Amino acid sequence: MIRAVIFDMDGLMFETERVAFQMLQTACAKRGLQFTIDMKRQMCGADFAVSAQIFADAFGAIDPAYTYDVCWSGVRKEMEKLFAEQGIPCKPGLRELLDFLSDRGIKTAVASGSARHVVQKYIEIADLGEYFPVIVGGGDFRQPKPSPESFLLAAERLTVSAPECLVLEDSGRGLEAAYRAGMCAIWVPDLDIPRQEILAKTDAVCETLADVIPWLKAQNSLS
Known part of the structure; x- marks a missing residue:
């Protein structure tokens, strides 16, 4: 029972994972970095520390100043603004x-x-x-x-x-x-x-x- x-x-x-993926991909592309669907899949269900390590492993040697914290804080604000204005799917x-x-x-x-x-x-x-x-x-x-x-x-x-x-x-x-x-x-x-x-x-x-x-x-x- x-x-x-x-x-x-x-x-x-x-439908937040797909929105987050698209925004993370766009944010990274502006710095010449390719955020892939495989990276996002590895982050699904993961905590911040795991996601940050995945990000660092992929981009740390290329752009060490662009951390997951920096990227995600911007994306999170953008998502919250989008959902507040248009509703959450x-x-x-x-x-x-x-x-x-x-x-x-x-x-x-x-x-x-x-x-x-x-x-x-x-x-x-x-x-x-x-x-x-x-x-x-x-x-x-x-x-x-x-x-x-x-x-x-x-x-x-x-x-x-x-x-x-x-x-x-x-x-x-x-x-x-x-x-x-x-x-x-x-x-x-x-x-x-x-x-x-x-x-x-x-x-x-x-x-x-x-x-x-x-x-x-x-x-x-x-x-």
């Missing part, structure tokens, strides 16, 4: 799934590596605050994904045991964190391509968030 669903945010709830099926969960009394939380204030801001812009009484963001836990810490903290705050939780993720790091937490996990593809050994442990692969609904109905014997 699934009593709670824990959502990742970037690339899962919102939700992934297909998000609202449909949230309404389904709400109607059936299944608890919901967000567990993201993004800073808590960013998570709260994006949820506010999307007008989804009523669905998420529990938000776990960067700063709430010590170890980033693939550590299970963020998911376990979300379950604790929801007062639901780990085996009763379903995690929805778009990244390999997030899926691995769910397995380590002892939770069910569904992959909803975005930019990242998880390793085959990680996908082999996945309970399901759903092309959109709406496709999670039939799985939940079967799991919980719902009509």
Whole structure:
């Protein structure tokens, strides 16, 4: 029985990973640097330190003054301005799934590596605050994904045991964190391509968030 669903945010709830990739690519190109899709995939689900190292490994010898901190701070401000003015693009099926969960009394939380204030801001812009009484963001836990810490903290705050939780993720790091937490996990593809050994442990692969609904109905014997 699934009593709670824990959502990742970037690339899962919102179309932020692709927007970030395009902006990072543009920012790097202005300095003659090629930010690739493979680099962005390596960053999916990673914390700031890992992303900064990927950036340094690629560009440090070419342009040591242009760090990930410098690049990302500009991109983050640009993204926040874009979303504040135009709204944040939700992934297909998000609202449909949230309404389904709400109607059936299944608890919901967000567990993201993004800073808590960013998570709260994006949820506010999307007008989804009523669905998420529990938000776990960067700063709430010590170890980033693939550590299970963020998911376990979300379950604790929801007062639901780990085996009763379903995690929805778009990244390999997030899926691995769910397995380590002892939770069910569904992959909803975005930019990242998880390793085959990680996908082999996945309970399901759903092309959109709406496709999670039939799985939940079967799991919980719902009509």
